[in-house]
Amino acid sequence: DIQMTQSPSSLSASVGDRVTITCRASQSVSSYLNWYQQKPGKAPKLLIYAASSLQSGVPSRFSGSGSGTDFTLTISSLQPEDFATYYCQQSYSTGAFGQGTKLEIK
Amino acid sequence: QVQLVQSGSELKKPGASVKVSCKASGYTFTTYAMNWVRQAPGQGLEWMGWISTNTGNPTYAQGFTGRFVFSLDTSVSTAYLQISSLKAEDTAVYYCARDPNSRLLDYWGQGTLVTVSS
Numbered sequence: 001d002i003q004m005t006q007s008p009s010s011l012s013a014s015v016g017d018r019v020t021i022t023c024r025a026s027q028s029v030s031s032y033l034n035w036y037q038q039k040p041g042k043a044p045k046l047l048i049y050a051a052s053s054l055q056s057g058v059p060s061r062f063s064g065s066g067s068g069t070d071f072t073l074t075i076s077s078l079q080p081e082d083f084a085t086y087y088c089q090q091s092y093s094t095g096a097f098g099q100g101t102k103l104e105i106k
Numbered sequence: 107q108v109q110l111v112q113s114g115s116e117l118k119k120p121g122a123s124v125k126v127s128c129k130a131s132g133y134t135f136t137t138y139a140m141n142w143v144r145q146a147p148g149q150g151l152e153w154m155g156w157i158s159t160n161t162g163n164p165t166y167a168q169g170f171t172g173r174f175v176f177s178l179d180t181s182v183s184t185a186y187l188q189i190s191s192l193k194a195e196d197t198a199v200y201y202c203a204r205d206p207n208s209r210l211l212d213y214w215g216q217g218t219l220v221t222v223s224s
């Protein structure tokens with residue numbers, strides 16, 4: 001099975017910062033890579049699909065890039081509502097998730 | 107608008123069974139597959155597998171075979187997750203999620219907390 005590894009596991013940042021989260025697959029997933037945001041007590045929300053396509057309604061400060069095994073999620077200017085946990089997920093073979101990155105306020 | 111509404115929290119004893127429902131509305135149920143995702147307390151997301159709402163054929167992820175069963179009642183646009191022989195480690199929130207294309211999860215249910223405790 002393809003394993004997904006995110007880094008860092010946690011991250012402290014301030015409002016207005018530019019933040020990048022990395023996701024690495026144990027083998028190529030082409031562009032079948034999705035990003036989700038989860039806030040405490042809530043269901044995950046789809047942000048980015050197919051590595052770089054922004055889901056409808058998601059602010060443009062979120063962007064994704066990469067292909068093959070290495071991917072990034074970038075938030076260009078952190079807003080207070082962006083502090084949450086972010087997960088990558090491959091949809092190339094199964095639907096396995098990365099372990100998550102918790103983004104906290106500095 | 108698309109909605110997935112799941113059944114309420116459950117408290118079960120070890121060895122019992124539980125059936126979680128996920129009722130879809132706002133779209134044609136049989137057009138999109140349904141996935142199930144588990145989240146243990148304080149932990150990350152685990153993909154459990156998916157079921158074709160066209161054929162009823164389920165696919166289970168490693169670690170979710172044997173005691174876990176996905177099923178459908180297309181007449182009421184509802185997907186089900188049944189877990190048998192419950193163990194304490196099955197304590198988690200279980201989510202259903204709509205799948206428009208190969209395990210992409212675009213809409214999620216609100217989650218159902220299953221607690222297994224004696």
